[in-house]
Amino acid sequence: MSEDLLNVTNLVKNFDLRVNNGARRKKRIVQAVTNVSFSVGKGQTLGLVGESGSGKTTVGRCILRLIEPTSGTVEFEGQDLGSLKFEELRALRRKMQIVFQDPFASLDPKMTVGSSISEPLIVQNVPGDHADKVIELLELVGLSADHAQRFPHEFSGGQRQRIGVARALALNPALIILDEPVSALDVSIQAGVINLFEDLQSRLGMSYIFIAHDLSVVRHIADRVAVMYLGKIVEIGEQQAVYEHPTHPYTKALLSAVPLPDPKTERSRHRIMLEGDVPSPVNPPSGCRFRTRCWKAQDVCAQEEPMLTVRPSGQMSACHFPES
């Protein structure tokens, strides 16, 4: 097991929600992330999966302190980010970058691609002329030097995502958070961008947190996987263990819901159909948050919150009645 680059411990993020209800003003709290702990090894990829509202994006943003966590600690290379002053945090941010889902919204339409890519270098006061660096970065992500003078609208979605990746790489980060980086791309284009992530990691050795709802993509790219449901990690472990021997009922149901591009497998698969929708994070169920949709739920699931426990196949899951 390699050394840890990032340690997240008991991360909590509550958002205040003010509801104007006529004369009465009620304050309610959205529990977006509750007691999330995990670590990411150097050069490793952690996949963070879950459905909408599971808190996976909020976790990513709390790590970068793009939003302030309510409580919990984030340690990067052994340093507690919460204890840093603003300037220190800013200096450390060179080593942590993020790539967003929408390659159309994340680039300034009025800036040339070259100036978008060199902006992080300017912000971080990296001395020198950045033109060579920009060309190097463009070539690294599979674009060419003459693209630097062009504007974002001249590029396709896949190319823009590559530009976003080049910008994230400008400061040689040790960690890149990839937040749904291929969801907006067409299938035939996705594969090239995923290959790019893999190539860059084997050349440059950075770690990824790969946030996605597409479980097939995460299975392909991740070393370890954390499955989130309503703000909590319900299962976490090596990719192979989680996908081949899911022990949390939610993981099992989620995996069985993913349609696979193979008609024979699809016909022969046993599918678990979950009832209903994800409950509101304003008022999550007591005990195990999945119990309202779980076919195994008993009284104890409403009373006692299950703890993450190591299972025989190696991963940890939080369930009173784990699948075996």
Added chain:
Amino acid sequence: MTEKVLEIRDLHVTFDTPSGPLEAVRGVDLDVSSGELLGVVGESGSGKSVTFLATMGLLPARARVTGSVILAGEQLIGASAKQLRSVRGRLLSMIFQDPLSALNPVHRIGDQISEMLRSHQNLSARDAEKRAIELLDIVGIPQPGDRARQYPHEFSGGMRQRVVIAIAIANNPKVLIADEPTTALDVTVQAQILEVIERVQERFGTAVVLITHDLGVIARVADRVNVMYAGRNVEQGTIDSLFDHPSHPYTRGLLASLPRPGKQRLKPITGFPPNMLNPPSGCAFHTRCEFAADICKEDLPDLVSFGDLETACVRARELPKSESFS
């Protein structure tokens, strides 16, 4: 069983844009048989949605539509607005990706279903309401009687999509067109909605056209599949033959680019989708095709029978057999 209910022939759709005419659909031929579930797959800009918006007569007036669309014996291209209104909702219904924008926020769910029923059938308000509640039950909405009295904002995304399906099938149409009906939904809810669509198809014998970019969804529910690229239908056949041995290079490329368990390296299709203002000559895929030859730049290939499939590729016969994806 194999009665044709929808027959599209040589459909062309052109939009006038500030940069010149854009031909989004360039000669599509397509049949839908009664009771089948036809998957239509393609990437953004392939013309898959525009083909069926044209079929429904839902394109803006500036779109030029030519060709023939025959639904249960009626020609829909060039039909009057009145004729189209009588067809839509009665013989042909369509549901979309975003169920919230398809529902009226200020009317009760039950009333919106009743409205659809009473606009095509001679029903009393009370009978329509009763039927609306039955329909909500069919699409799997618990406590349909109470839910019928609620408004769209009181429903979750998955429940709203069920309501939209209930409206679409209210008059037992021959064909239900579902345009990316599960794309906005979470995967566990997607599984529920796909099941509702299959249930409706089996129970009422409705032919379903499912437009999607997700080959997994196709593999799960479709009987046959049509692959579209750059406004053309490039390959069609049963899902088993298509996944077993796709013959069009684009279909092969799509299937090879998907992540699968145990696969080491993904194989993307090189290049990117064509600009439809200025599509490549001949076969539009030749700019990205690993098998392209000079002839591909000249001839616009039509669908030709090739084994169990119909494939629009002049080189299909000479190409090495594809790996199997099932």
